[in-house]
Amino acid sequence: MAAPAAETGPQTASATAPGAAREAIRVEGLHKSFGPHHVLKGVDLTAHEGDVIAVIGGSGSGKSTMLRCINFLETPSAGRVVIAGEEVRQRADGTCADRKQIERIRRSLGMVFQSFNLWTHKTVLENLIEVPVHVMGVPKAEAVERAMALLARVGLAEKAGAYPAFMSGGQQQRAAIARALCMEPKAMLFDEPTSALDPELVGEVLAVIRALAAEGRTMILVTHEMKFAREVASHVVFLADGLVEEQGPPERLFGAPQSPRLQQFLRSVG
């Protein structure tokens, strides 16, 4: 399937555009099918530098799939992705054409998976320094220092030498967040980064994300916690049925939702 020209319809999105801020991530006309199952049906999304975009939506609505398409872990069936003004080159079948390019882009996009995906044969510390040391060429001592600082920040300093399989769910999730941060990426993709965390730690993560945003880093995060979304996001996107059903600043979306779908979705939050 060839990528259709980006459509500009009512769903086209542009996260609050304060003129000066440059585009960090843009997704245009993103489609994704798994066999006969059409999951994403033309998603458009733009994130500017320093934006924190919260993606909400029902289970199975394609949030994770969208995140995974942005860094081409999943090959889009159609559509294009532009990161920091650079379009990811694709072949006719949608796969990325330039390995070096996508690797570089991925290194600028930290990702925290819904299922953490920590490397089981490496300790937490080794998980953190793996990419900085072996891909980005950071001297080991420096990487360890940075990693230990991050681990301390998420309250895992004394688990640095533990293997992931012997840690609690929340500990694994924090380690996964720290691993993504350790690369010092320009933008971050978080897939439900607080699902296994207690309220105290959620507050911690919130603080981390705010600090990152203040530094000008861009973040897209999928979350089920509306409270968290409201507090952290500069822009909220509601995904339903493979399309962006509604989007806007959190106050408007949570305060005065327009579409019946979103109203229904938020009703249960109470």
Added chain:
Amino acid sequence: MAAPAAETGPQTASATAPGAAREAIRVEGLHKSFGPHHVLKGVDLTAHEGDVIAVIGGSGSGKSTMLRCINFLETPSAGRVVIAGEEVRQRADGTCADRKQIERIRRSLGMVFQSFNLWTHKTVLENLIEVPVHVMGVPKAEAVERAMALLARVGLAEKAGAYPAFMSGGQQQRAAIARALCMEPKAMLFDEPTSALDPELVGEVLAVIRALAAEGRTMILVTHEMKFAREVASHVVFLADGLVEEQGPPERLFGAPQSPRLQQFLRSVG
């Protein structure tokens, strides 16, 4: 290590005892160490039939470990467990002495894991009917019917034939809940059953749990969502540092927490 006699100290717990209700689950003086790491330091907990006990606490405080000790997935270092008046027989080293007994007891305790643990080589439907058909001798047609009804209830009817690896996080979690329910257990142990669910589905699960409680089934559930705990629980237990720091009805615990630890913990919920 021999099990020390159950201590009765300030931490001893008894979930609201309305005289008539019989004890469903009792844990006494539960200790658990992983090597040098002392995780549970003498937990006491009693659940009566129809109770819904929410266990809250920081990440790594031992909530999952406690749940896993109840059905002996983890061998307690010390302490005893009594299920429906029947004490789990233990050897001197704490392991269960009577395999048949523990298997029977486990069948009466449905468990939903924090990491779901769906069987990867079976479809969702096969995951659900596995134990009813092959262990409990339910005729296959009947088990399939019951399973399909449960799947429909959690909104997964059309995923019955899918393998877990191809489903979204929330779908896996719902399948795991349905699998536990399909055994029609007398009591249920939930480890963060709503971590991957959107607010709508959380509401669904809440309804399911209420319905089960109304049938007189007992439930112990670990959760990070205070709102959920407040709504669903008849009794809340706050775990900190391997001990029950405070417990009581949700109104009291959330309304007027006594211990500074709990106050601090709840402050971040705002």
Added chain:
Amino acid sequence: QTAVKVGIAAEAYPPFASQDASGAWVGWEVEMIGAICAAAELTCEIVPVAWDGIIPSLTAGQIDAIMASMSITEERMQTIDFSDKYYNTPTVVVGAKGVEMAPTPEGLAGKIVGVQVSTVHQAYVEKYFAPTAAEVKTYQTQDEANQDLVAGRIDAIQADSIALDAFLATPEGAACCEVKGAVADDPAILGLGVGVGLRKGEEDLKAAFNKGIAAVLADGTYDKITAGYFASSIYGN
């Protein structure tokens, strides 16, 4: 003088050709190669090759002749050439002591006969004894057949007398078994003996070897070498 590479089987086959612990090749056939080559005025170099590779080595030209106790048969002559025979040992049947049997089809009726695979003896047994015997078992080596005879799992073995004499000289062989007699001759199978294997069409080399064999037989070298290994001549008749 022409240089000839003579292949011998790398697997030991005492007393014809075997390696001693220091790696030197010794035996009747090894001495005979020297004698025949000298008489044929050939400069021979001995090249040990594993049995499985000996024919391909010959056809691929890595060796020029084979002297490795290779029996001449009609079937083999379609693939390679042979010189005249240079030895041919009598064929005997050995059986357990105290059991009545004769080396004839009737004498072996109902018996289990063991024989080494792909030897003239196998051809002979299959032609004469198989119709009446209970079973013919084939072994990869003669030693294995001997062992099974000792163990009582077979009743008789047929092989050349040299191999069986050596076996009957061992304590276990002497304890269990005895020679039941020589089989009736069938020149088409047993009478061709052992010859030098040669590539097809190398008539000059064949003639040279034939000349050498005739010469050592005539001048007494053959008997002299044989006397060092065997009690009587093994040239056959």
Added chain:
Amino acid sequence: MGPLDLLALSPPGWGATLLAGLWNSLLIAVGAFSLGLVLGGLGAWGKIHGGPVTRDLLAMYTTIVRAVPELILILILYFGVTDLVNQVLIAFGHERIQISGVAAGITVLGVVQGAYATEVLRGALLAVPPGQVEAARAMGMPPLLMARRIIFPAMLGLAMPGLSNLWLIATKDTALLAVVGFGELTFATRQAAASTKAFFTFFIAAGVIYLILTLLSGWVFARIEAWARRGEPRNAGG
């Protein structure tokens, strides 16, 4: 001569011959096993990630090479191919060449080992949880680095038993090289046994040597496996 005299290190004892054979066996086994690992790694990668043509060619490689007895392969390579090359060379007026028997043997054994290793590694590769690879990919690791630092360690635990089987088979399959006139342990044993008629002594001696070799390599393989599985909790009894 008693068994101990037969096994003495200096002639007429055969000990030195056996040990020299063992050394040769080890050389060939190491060569073949290493070649097999390289081919197996490439083959497994190609079978999983290659295009349809690559996959079909590799399927043919693993099926045919595993099916055809090594003896045939070595006969064809060592005699057939040499013969063919020589005929061509002579036709053009060149000298005959001679492939080294050992090189031919190692090549054949290595290619065969490679076919088995392909399947062992493919199974292990498929058993690596996809999330492990995705994490590496999401962080922009180049494929080779990812193969070395993430995939290889993650698949090692499962691949180890199959590979250790292959290694042990390699040490014993060296017997094949007798065909090209190379004396390794099995051949030396047979030689000694046939020459002295002390079959029992020598076969037991060879068995003991192999057993010691197995114990030693088993220890090494077990260490590697334990290291590879260091992050995995143990599956306690069912």
Added chain:
Amino acid sequence: MRAWLQPHRIALGLIGLGLVIWCATTMRWDWLPKYAPMMAEGIWRTIWLLVLSSVLGMALAVPLGLAQAAGPWYLAAPARVFCTVIRGTPLLLQIWLFYYGLGSLFPQFPWIRQSDLWPILRQAWPYALLALTLSFAGYEGEVMRGAFKSVPRGQLEAARAMGMPRHLILWRIWLPQAVRAVLPTLGGETVLQMKATPLVATITVVEIYAVASRVRQDTFIVYEPLLLLALVYMLLAGAIVLLFRQIETRGPQVRRPG
């Protein structure tokens, strides 16, 4: 069907066909009629030795692997020793020990010779089957040990938490997942087993390889019988590969990242 008609497959097929025709026309096959019945018998013997020894061996390998992966020490240690000894000594030696060692002890007891068992014990195939079975069990016990260990713990905990009895967990959860992980290895080991069967010729069990060797020795034709043998083995190996691929494609396909 269309899958078979891809250009490269047609090309490969033609090359293969060409090779076959070349072999059939330029090589010597006149020996074939004489040895054909023997070969048929040999093939049959190879097949049943292979099938029986693999099935029985696998049945032994499962408990051997399980004992080592998760058993108490008094089961793990003997299993470990068994696998080490079997893998550590040449199969030929084992066959010899069983047949010429163990087997030749029996005739020394008259009551065995008189018994109904003797006609079976006297023959070679029981020892061949025994040796091949134990050998397969030894190698596969090692493979299964790794396989059992590799099943993620959570999969078993889920089963335990639901009160599945141990044998059911093993049979329905642990074993299927373990076998899945090592199917390619097991397929290879079965092909190896096929190629190990010729060793039984040393104890007078004549299978296809021994027949081919005999043709070579009888006629001194080198390549033709071996090529025919290779063809037979390729067909057998093809059948094994297909069988395993069939098993592999049942159940979920592994999700391959991007």
